[in-house]
Amino acid sequence: MSRNQALTTYKKGGIHPAEYKLTDKSPVQILPLPEKVTILLSQHIGVPAIPVVSKGDTVKVGQLIAQGIGFVSANIHSSVSGKVVKIDSLPDLTGYKKPAIVIEVEGDDWEENIIQSTDLLKDITLSKDEILEKIRESGIVGLGGAAFPSHVKLILPRDKNAEALIINGVECEPYLTSDHRLMLEYGEEMMVGIRLLMKVLNVRKTMIGIENNKADAVYHLKDIASKFPGIEVYPLKVKYPQGSEKQLIEALTDREVPSRKLPVDVGVIVHNVSTAYAVYEAVQKNKPLINRIVTVSGKSLKKPSNFVVRIGTSVRFLIEAAGGLPENTGKVISGGLMMGKALNSLDVPVIKGMSGILVLSEDETKRKPIETCIRCSKCVTVCPMGLEPYLLMSLTQNGNFYRLEKEMVLDCLECGSCSYICPANRPLLDYIRLGKTDVNKIIRERKYV
């Protein structure tokens, strides 16, 4: 099977940045315990969790330390055993101070009900509601990056019906290999997780979408999928941003999720491969979401690796384990090259949605000077949502928010394909983000008038 031959993908736009998958052959290593962890209380989309421990308390691995409140929120558990030394506001990934719990590590003492053995537990004994409750209790959020509380996605609106589950193993971002390694090393566990999700959603069909630059994972999962009825593996043509929910759904089902609608409106639910694995651990082993695989990579890094990391470990600790911060570092990114956030400090903690830490050299960091738009229309061609980035940028610059809304600025995924392709180095996405913020503000105000 040669690459990209006769494989399906989504139709509109897209780019193909250099892949740089430096760590796709590096098995996952378990990172040693840090001295302390900083666990942020808002690692998910929605309301921040409320602490249920106080300063001085001793906690075990897997113990609930903050409770999600309201519908869209998630529980947070201690990822280590030790003593709570601080409950305070500390800088999160963006540099703003947010509530967090700091725990000093003492030993590695797990909650008794967590099964620590690595045996595969394949039998599903719990009912639909029991599984859902366990997923909610365990604080599982979407591990692809958005960190939307998973149990919320599993409770369908009354009038909606899901026909199929889609599992996102696309990993279209350059450098990142955490999902790739997970599929290779924990494939069967993930499959059990998928069966659990299928039971909750009451669907008979699951499609796993994987880009074909991970042919080994495609073969491996196809092999084991035969033991799991209803699950099928689909290799996809390599194209960014295929990992975006709407694009993946189109690639696999040929259905387009309409503007401002949800996947369930076209009859599907999408979860990430890592989320499926977390569901397996939560339901079959009673283990809440306390660690995850993080790819630490970069061309100048000595030992790019995939690590299993406890939530709350500092980014500095991860980079040290990968050979230390190179002298010429210009930028450190949480997430992928295309959509990740640049960090302003290495002392921020790992959060549930962090799939990678990338270290870029100073040369790779610099932006080139902005030139005049030559109207080459490449931004329009690559936009996967069928928008016109050049127009959205100039409308934002001119403050024409009424027209921005009409030109569907809110549909922008912020995938960055337009800024990537622009030959005049125009900061298209920077301006589009500003435009989105302003349009959202106007829409909110309109509701209150």
Added chain:
Amino acid sequence: MSKLLTVSPSPHIYGKDTTPNLMYGVIIALIPAILASILYFGWGAVIVISVAVISSVLFEFLIQRFLLQKKTTIQDGSAIITGLLLSLCLPSNFPVWLIILGSLFAIGVGKLSFGGLGNNPFNPALVGRVFLFISFPAKMTSWPEAQGFQTQYIDASTGATPLNIIKEGLGKGDSISHLMDKIPTYQQLFFGNMGGSIGEVAAVALILGLAYLLLRKIITWHIPVSIILTVVIFTGILWLVNPAHNADPLFHILSGGILLGAIFMATDYVTSPMTTKGMILYGICIGILTVVIRRFGSYPEGVQFAILIMNGFVPLINYYIKPKRFGEEVKNG
């Protein structure tokens, strides 16, 4: 204190395309046409091309440096393209001072008066070409014949272009079958053995350029293909309805400036639409206008006017023709 890190919004990686390397890509695509023009017209072509390119670049530099007093942009290659395209639609015996005047008009009025690259509504090379055509019609309609490599310049033997022969012949009441005997064969038309501007004659060289532009993804197929198809269909209908008074589609495509215009002029980034749907509409309109001017207008050739007219409609096309948004129509598997 630890090292300071750069913080900037995503994306953190950029593609390799830059304005200059897209422009130089277009110049590379023009090389076959330049070589063909030298092969057919000799020193005349060399003089016309070099004068046009040098004066275009020089005027861009002088105007930006001394008149506008801002950063010069000659290194982006766009002035070279303007010079090349202007020269390729001139006759090989064109007086040097007129070439310089044409370049000044193209760069000064066509491009820089609107704010330079990216802001000009009309294709600068065509602005220069039409300026010369309207101001000096006699000089612009005496076309040296392609007779292999020549060394003479001003006194090259001239004759009518195939389009001229057809236009005048039809005007006098001759029938097409009779006129077709007077014009070169299709094979000659394809390889460029005919009278005409230095760049438009060799269809094969222009098609090679098109292949390069498409392969390097500098342009998409939408504009050239829609222009050429429209011309083929429109002239095909006329030909089928009345073969005695209309030349066939193949003759129309291979003669005159349609290929040069469709491949290199209508596809100019700055003056063409931004969406694929818009590009197709623009191409169809150019095709129709070209045939209307050729067949019913008073000029034998119409493609440059057709492109300039449609350049004027591009803002309107961009305003009304939107790409198909993702999820616009609900598909049902």
